[in-house]
Amino acid sequence: MSEKKIDLSQVSDGYHAFAELYRERSALTAALARSALAGVGYAYTLQDEQPGFDGYRTVLYIDLPTGQVSWHFSDADAADFLQGIPDAGKPYDGHDTATKYLRVEAFAKGGGW
DSSP: OOOOOOGGGGBSSSBHHHHHHHHHHHHHHHHHHHHHHHHHHHEEEEEOOTTOOOTTEEEEEEETTTTTEEEEEEEHHHHOTTOOSSOOOOOOOOOHHHHHHHHHHHHHHOOOO
């Protein structure tokens, strides 16, 4: 009997496939590197008061040349990683997750300069 080979790129946590998570991480780290090198964009945090975000109310916003992107942070991660980032900025522009990652990928590829 042969073992069924699992395609790890398709393994999912129920929300995101492994390959999707690696793609997002790659784009984010490239964008971060470009930001550090170029000194572009602006980062700030706001508190999300919508129901359902208990423990994840801090939102990190980054205004990239390709558009606004944002991520919710757990309270613990916000305390660890967001020290020194301003608490004010532009309001949420209504982007969805797909648009966010299109903006990150465009910036990571050198867009918006």
